[in-house]
Amino acid sequence: xxxxxxxxxxxxxxxxxxxxxxxxxxxxxxxxxxxxxxxxxxxxxxxxxxxxxxxxxxxxxxxxxxxxxxxxxxxxxxxxxxxxxxxxxxxxxxxxxxxxxxxxxxxxxxxxxxxxxxxxxxxxxxxxxxxxxxxxxxxxxxxxxxxxxxxxxxxxxxxxxxxxxxxxxxxxxxxxxxxxxxxxxxxxxxxxxxxxxxxxxxxxxxxxxxxxxxxxxxxxxxxxxxxxxxxxxxxxxxxxxxxxxxxxxxxxxxxxxxxxxxxxxxxxxxxxxxxxxxxxxxxxxxxxxxxxxxxxxxxxxxxxxxxxxxxxxxxxxxxxxxxxxxxxxxxxxxxxxxxxxxxxxxxxxxxxxxxxxxxxxxxxxxxxxxxxxxxxxxxxxxxxxxxxxxxxxxxxxx
Amino acid sequence: xxxxxxxxxxxxxxxxxxxxxxxxxxxxxxxxxxxxxxxxxxxxxxxxxxxxxxxxxxxxxxxxxxxxxxxxxxxxxxxxxxxxxxxxxxxxxxxxxxxxxxxxxxxxxxxxxxxxxxxx
Numbered sequence: 001x002x003x004x005x006x007x008x009x010x011x012x013x014x015x016x017x018x019x020x021x022x023x024x025x026x027x028x029x030x031x032x033x034x035x036x037x038x039x040x041x042x043x044x045x046x047x048x049x050x051x052x053x054x055x056x057x058x059x060x061x062x063x064x065x066x067x068x069x070x071x072x073x074x075x076x077x078x079x080x081x082x083x084x085x086x087x088x089x090x091x092x093x094x095x096x097x098x099x100x101x102x103x104x105x106x107x108x109x110x111x112x113x114x115x116x117x118x119x120x121x122x123x124x125x126x127x128x129x130x131x132x133x134x135x136x137x138x139x140x141x142x143x144x145x146x147x148x149x150x151x152x153x154x155x156x157x158x159x160x161x162x163x164x165x166x167x168x169x170x171x172x173x174x175x176x177x178x179x180x181x182x183x184x185x186x187x188x189x190x191x192x193x194x195x196x197x198x199x200x201x202x203x204x205x206x207x208x209x210x211x212x213x214x215x216x217x218x219x220x221x222x223x224x225x226x227x228x229x230x231x232x233x234x235x236x237x238x239x240x241x242x243x244x245x246x247x248x249x250x251x252x253x254x255x256x257x258x259x260x261x262x263x264x265x266x267x268x269x270x271x272x273x274x275x276x277x278x279x280x281x282x283x284x285x286x287x288x289x290x291x292x293x294x295x296x297x298x299x300x301x302x303x304x305x306x307x308x309x310x311x312x313x314x315x316x317x318x319x320x321x322x323x324x325x326x327x328x329x330x331x332x333x334x335x336x337x338x339x340x341x342x343x344x345x346x347x348x349x350x351x352x353x354x355x356x357x358x359x360x361x362x363x364x365x366x367x368x369x370x371x372x373x374x375x376x377x378x379x380x381x382x383x384x385x386x387x388x389x390x391x392x393x394x395x396x397x398x
Numbered sequence: 399x400x401x402x403x404x405x406x407x408x409x410x411x412x413x414x415x416x417x418x419x420x421x422x423x424x425x426x427x428x429x430x431x432x433x434x435x436x437x438x439x440x441x442x443x444x445x446x447x448x449x450x451x452x453x454x455x456x457x458x459x460x461x462x463x464x465x466x467x468x469x470x471x472x473x474x475x476x477x478x479x480x481x482x483x484x485x486x487x488x489x490x491x492x493x494x495x496x497x498x499x500x501x502x503x504x505x506x507x508x509x510x511x512x513x514x515x516x517x518x
Contacts, residue, residue, distance in 0.1 A: 028437050031477050067477050072435065077474040097474040106428050108418075113475070120473040128473035135468050163475060167426045169417045217417075218457060259462050303444075354444055 034064035037133035039359075039393025041086075045384035046371055049086035058086035059393055061133050063096065075101040081131060087372055088148035090188040096120065096131065097156060111165040119161040121154055122177045123211035123226040125255045125268050130155065133395040137266070137296060137308060138347050138361050140391060143370035144292030144314030145253075145268050150374075152189050153230075157181030157207050172217040182207045182230075190234075194279070195376035199237040200244075206231040211253075220260050226253040234279060245278035262300045269293040271318070279375065288317040292341075308347035308361070315340045316369050323367075337385040338377050341367040360392045401451050402505045403514040404489065408496040409434055413515045420456050422499060424466050425476055430497060438479035439491050439500035447485060451501045455516065 039059035043049045050056050065079035078098040084091040099117035106112070121127040129135040130146055146154075159181020166174040182204035185193075190202040211226035227250075234245035255268040270293070276286045292314030299307045315321045316339050323339020347361035368382045403419065405411050409430040414422075421427035422436055429435055441448040443464055452460040470476035482488045485502045492500040493510040505513060 028435075028477065028480065031471070033471050033478075035472075063472075065472065065474065067471075067474070069477075075477075079472070079474060099474055101475070103428070108421075108427060108431075111426060111428065115475065120475075122473060122475065128469055128475070132468070132472040135465070135472060165426055167417075167421050169415075173426065259459065261459060354442055 029069045031067040032065070033398060035062070035132060035134060035395065035397035037061045037393050037395035039139060039391055041139075041389060041391040043387065043389040045387025046365070046368060046389075047087055047378060047381040048371055048387075048389060049088060051087070051381055056086055058084050058091075059139070059391060060084040061131060061395075063132065065096075073103045075103075077101060083131060085148060087192075089151040090186060090192065094152075109167050111163075113163045115161040115163070116159075118156060118158050119179060119181065120156040121179075121209070122161065122163065123179070123209045123228070124253060125224070125257060125266060127154065132397075133359075133393060134357050134397050137298060138310070138345060139359055139393050140345075140361070140363065140389070142268075142294040142296075142310065142312040142345075143343070144294060144312050144341060145270060147370050149192050149370070149372040153183045153185065153193075153204060153207075155183075157183050159207075169217065172219065173213075173215045175211075175213040177209070177211045179210075180206075180208045185232075192372045193374050194234065195242070195373050196378075197241050197376070198234070199240040200242065201235045201237075203233045203235070204230065205233055220258055222257045222259075224253075224255045224257075226255070227251070228253075242280065243278045243282045243284075245276060247277075247279075248273070248275040264296075264298040264300075266296045267294060274316075276375075288319065290314065290316045291318045304351040306349040308345070308349070310343075310345040310347075312343045312345075313341070314369055323369075334377060334379060335368075335383070335385070337367045338369055338379070338382075339367070341365065341369040355397055357395050358392070359395070360390070362388070362390045364388055399447065399450060399503050401447070401455055401501050401503060403455065403499070403501050403516060404492050404505060404511045405514055406492055406496055406498040407510055407512055409436070409499075409512075411514065412512050413517060415517050416455070416457070419516065420458065423456055423463060423479070424458070425470060425478075434497040437495050437498040439488050439495075439498060440479045440481055441485065441488060441501075442481055442483065447501070447503055455501070 040057055041049050041059045042055045044053050061083050063079055063081040067077040069075050079096040081096045082093045097118050097120050099115045099119050102114045104112040104114055161179035164176040185202045185204050190198055207230040209228045213224040215222040230249045232247040236242055236244050250273040251270055253268055253270040258265040272290045294310055294312035296310040320339055323336030326334055326339045327336040344364045350358045365387050371382055410432050443460055449460050452458055452463055467478035471478045482491050488500045489502045492498040
C-alpha cells in the first residue's frame, strides 16, 4: 500500500506543476489542488481498524480536486478521494463532492450561494474536511460526533445546499447553512451499520440539516449550533435474518471554537435521537436519546510544533449511561460497555515544510459504543472494555 | 519592514477599511464596487511578509487564514487566493491582473496599481 501511495504522489507531482500553472492564470478560472497521506495505526483490544490487532497500514487518504469558473456567477467543482481505513469505513474511490456553485447574491456584506449536486456536510465543526488529513486536529476524530462507521452517510449528500454569509462591522460574521440531500448506501455500508448478517438493502430516504455560526467582530471565538433530521429504511431479502425497518436519526449540536495565538480550544456537545421500528422483528420498537461531547485543546509550542489533548464522552442511551439495561435486555449477549465511550487523546503535530506535516497520537478508550457493526455489534472481537490505539501519519498537499 | 496594500487600477479603489480587507482576504467580499471580481494574491504562508500582513494589517493569525482557505478549497464551497512565491512576482501579478489585490514591502510608482490607504 505504501508503494501505491508513493506512486500516487509521483503522479501528483506533475499535477502540482499544473496546479501552479493554473493558479497563475490571472482570471482565476481554474484551480487544482490535492493531498496524499499515509500512516500506520495500531489498535489493541478492539476491531476499530482490523480484526487481528496487528500494526496496520490501512491509513491511506489521497484526493484531488478542481474548480472551474463557468461564468461570473457559476462555478463547477469536484473532488475525488481514495480512502483506506480498514474496518472504519468502506475502502475505495469516491466522488467526495461534485457540484455547481451558483452565486445568487453578493454585496459588501452578503454572500448567498446555492450548491447543487453532491455537496460536503458544512454543518459541524470538522465535517466539511473530515477526510482531508492536514486540516484535521487528529488523525482519528472524536468518534462520538465523527463516527467513522457513519462516514459515508455523514460526509455529505446529493441534493441542494444553501449558504448565506453575512459580515457586519458591528456584530461580526454569521454563516447560515441549510441542506437537503441523502447519500447512497452500499451493501458494504449496510453491513457496517447494521450487521454482517444483514442481506437486505438500506436506503437513506431523507437528510435535512441546518447550522448557524457566529464569530463576534475581532473575536477569537466562534459559536455554532446545528440540527440534523434523517430517515433510513431497511428492506429485508428472502432468507434474511432481519425484518423490514424504519430508522430515524435526529441530532442537535452546539459548538464553540477559540483560536488564539498559542492556545486553541474546541468543543461540540450533542444529543441524538435514534428511533428504530422493525429490524430484529416486525413489531420491535426502540426510541432513545444518546448524548456526547468532546473538549479539545491545542498548544502551539513553536510555529512548527503543536500539542493536543482531548477528552470525549458518549453514551448511546442517556437513560442507561452505564449500559446495564442494554446488557439486561440482550440477555447478557451485549456487554454493558457497548453502551458508552470515554476517550482520552494525546497528539503531536509537526510541520516539516510548507506542504508536509506529520501527526502522531495516542488514544486511551473505555467502552465500545463507536465500533462497527453498530446495530448488532461484534462482541467476540470486542471483548475488552478498555482498549488503546496509536497512529502516525505523514501528509502532503498542494 | 513596511507593508503596502496594492490594487490594480481597474478596481478604481484608493482606500479600504481594515474590515473590508478582512472580508476580501477571508473571501467574504468577492467583487469591487464597480462589479469587477476581486482576484486575491498572497505569498506563501511561512513568508515573513505574509505573516506580518496577516497579523498587523488583518489582525488574523496566519493559521486562521489558512484554515478558511483550506475549508473553501477542499470542501468545494469556494476558491482560495492565488499563492505566488515572491513579493516581486506578487507585484507583477497584481499589476497585470484586472481586479487584483496584493501586498508588497517596497513599491515604486506604477501606473497599473494603486497603493491603498487603509483606514480603521
